[in-house]
Amino acid sequence: MTRKPRTRLAHLGRNPARDQGLVNTPVGRASTVVFPTLAELRAATARPQEGVFYGRFGTHNRHDLEAAVADLDGADGAVAVPSGLAACVLAILSQVRNGDDVLVSDNVYWPTRKSCDDLLQRLGVTVRYFDPAIGGDIAQLIQANTRLIYLESPGSVTFEVSDVPAICRAAQAAGCVTALDNTWATSLGFDAIGHGVDLVVHAATKYLVGHSDAMLGVVSGSGAALQRVRDGSMQLGHSVSPDDCALALRGLRTLAVRLDQHTRSALRVCEWLSEQPEVQDILFPPWPADAGHALWSRDFAGGCGLMAIRLTALDEQQLAAFVDGFELFALGYSWGGYESLILPTDPRPLRSASPWTQPGQLIRLHIGLEAVEDLLEDLAAGFQRLRLVL
Ligand SMILES: *Cc1c(COP(=O)(O)O)cnc(C)c1O
Numbered sequence: 001m002t003r004k005p006r007t008r009l010a011h012l013g014r015n016p017a018r019d020q021g022l023v024n025t026p027v028g029r030a031s032t033v034v035f036p037t038l039a040e041l042r043a044a045t046a047r048p049q050e051g052v053f054y055g056r057f058g059t060h061n062r063h064d065l066e067a068a069v070a071d072l073d074g075a076d077g078a079v080a081v082p083s084g085l086a087a088c089v090l091a092i093l094s095q096v097r098n099g100d101d102v103l104v105s106d107n108v109y110w111p112t113r114k115s116c117d118d119l120l121q122r123l124g125v126t127v128r129y130f131d132p133a134i135g136g137d138i139a140q141l142i143q144a145n146t147r148l149i150y151l152e153s154p155g156s157v158t159f160e161v162s163d164v165p166a167i168c169r170a171a172q173a174a175g176c177v178t179a180l181d182n183t184w185a186t187s188l189g190f191d192a193i194g195h196g197v198d199l200v201v202h203a204a205t206k207y208l209v210g211h212s213d214a215m216l217g218v219v220s221g222s223g224a225a226l227q228r229v230r231d232g233s234m235q236l237g238h239s240v241s242p243d244d245c246a247l248a249l250r251g252l253r254t255l256a257v258r259l260d261q262h263t264r265s266a267l268r269v270c271e272w273l274s275e276q277p278e279v280q281d282i283l284f285p286p287w288p289a290d291a292g293h294a295l296w297s298r299d300f301a302g303g304c305g306l307m308a309i310r311l312t313a314l315d316e317q318q319l320a321a322f323v324d325g326f327e328l329f330a331l332g333y334s335w336g337g338y339e340s341l342i343l344p345t346d347p348r349p350l351r352s353a354s355p356w357t358q359p360g361q362l363i364r365l366h367i368g369l370e371a372v373e374d375l376l377e378d379l380a381a382g383f384q385r386l387r388l389v390l
Contacts, residue, residue: 005072005188006256013068013249018060025064027246031055049077057234061242065249069208069218072187073200078220079233080240080248084183084203087217088112089119091179091199092150094232095225098124100147105162106353107132107155109181109203113350116150131354135163139170146174151197152181153190154292156335157345157364158356159283159308161292164299168196177225183207183336188256189302198225206336207304210251210258213337214244258338258369262305265375266367272376273309276383278390280360281310305367306335308345312390314361319344321389323363328370328378340368340375 014025033053035041044051049066052059058066062080070078081087088109096102104116106129116127130141132155142149149171153162164180171178179199180192186207192200202208204216219229263286270287273279282289284307285296296303314322323331329342343364347356367375 008071009252009254009256012071013064013252015060015064025060025246025249027061027242028052028059029055029242030059056237056239058240059242059245061245061249062240065245065252066218068249068252069187069202069204070220073220074191074193075200075220075226076222077226077230078218079226079229080204080245081217081219081233081238082240083215084201084205084217085109085111085115086238087201087203087219088181089115090217090229090232090236090238091201091219092116092120092148093236094228095148095177095179095199096120096123096125097147099145101126101128101143101145102148102150103138103141103146103176104129104150105132105152105155106130106351107158107160107347108150108152109156109183110350112150112152112181129351129353132160132162133354134167136166136170138167139174142170142174142176146176149176149178150180151178152183154184154285154296156184156306157308157350157362158347159285159290159292161285161295161299163295164192164195164197172196179219184304184306185300185302186255186259186304188259189304190300193221195299198222199229203336204248204251205334207255207259208251209244209248209336210255211247211337212334212339214241214247216240216244216248259302259304261369262367263303265369265372266303266305266307268372269365269367269375269379270307272379278311278383278386279309280312281358283308283310283362304336305340306364307367308362308364310358311361311363311386313359314386318386318389319361322382322386325385326378326382328368328375329365329382335364335366337366338369339366340370340378341366 044053066078183203199221202218286303
């Protein structure tokens with residue numbers, strides 16, 4: 001019987017019978033591991049996804065995290081890597097060779113785009129970007145040498161929702177691998193593999209770790225594509241800290257309740273923002289007025305706390321007057337922790353296939369786990385500051 005994800009979150013990735021009854025997998029730091037006999041050394045190396053025989057190949061902490069994420073994604077396996085970006089790049093790099101072509105969604109996380117434009121091009125892999133709204137028309141872009149289609153939905157700056165099933169059907173028909181950065185929704189909010197994706201990429205740094213204190217990435221998948229990911233990670237010499245894996249496993253325990261609360265509070269914030277005359281647009285797929293809401297409702301099971309608003313154009317002084325005075329919304333990169341964050345963004349230089357033509361200033365908000373009334377009060381004070389300088 002397959003139990004509900006939130007039930008599995010409480011039980012996955014730990015093994016008290018193996019660990020002297022300890023509820024949580026104890027942190028095992030390791031480089032060298034020694035064996036009493038040759039037979040035991042051989043047995044450990046024969047099961048690289050569970051065996052512990054050298055630190056770089058993983059300890060119980062890493063194997064438990066990988067097994068938990070693979071289970072949540074409905075994948076055969078997962079590979080933990082040192083950062084979210086390492087996961088994005090590994091998912092792509094491991095699948096391609098010189099002469100191949102890769103199609104990448106135009107709203108992709110900016111450092112992923114940078115790696116594609118520099119690293120992949122230097123290896124003789126062509127990279128072409130497509131409009132995230134392309135849907136099944138992606139079939140027209142697929143060439144004989146197109147090996148991989150890389151998606152991010154919703155984009156973490158501009159929040160477009162792609163028609164992932166339509167894109168995956170076209171990819172499958174053409175024999176291309178698909179990979180999707182699922183950081184925004186996590187395994188709980190979007191069943192990527194169930195919607196046709198081959199490789200799921202997680203910046204675990206965000207909601208899986210969930211407490212803004214560890215950097216980690218995971219790629220999950222099955223079959224030959226997963227094997228290439230495993231081999232690629234090994235050949236690149238990736239190693240992840242057992243402490244960080246333990247933090248990610250701890251984060252997973254509360255992922256469902258955190259995401260529920262983030263989403264609830266973010267929707268309440270949307271309601272309030274929709275009444276502010278300075279707000280031109282709210283970019284948050286769970287919000288009914290969002291352009292991607294219909295697709296989101298069709299394909300997603302949940303949301304999170306990351307959204308953006310579009311204000312009128314602001315000069316640097318007006319922008320500073322707005323963002324500098326918040327007491328709860330801290331100014332900073334990243335998201336997915338328990339705290340609220342604010343960040344001005346500018347997607348215009350980050351796009352090529354589908355230019356960002358919306359006027360005005362985008363502000364990204366991460367709605368944290370604080371009481372939403374307090375967040376609204378902080379936002380109200382910010383809009384008061386803004387009105388004084390407009
Ligand atoms: C943050 C982020 C990443 C990269 O994760 P790091 O752990 O910071 O390397 C990748 N994709 C998305 C969508 C992100 O938001």
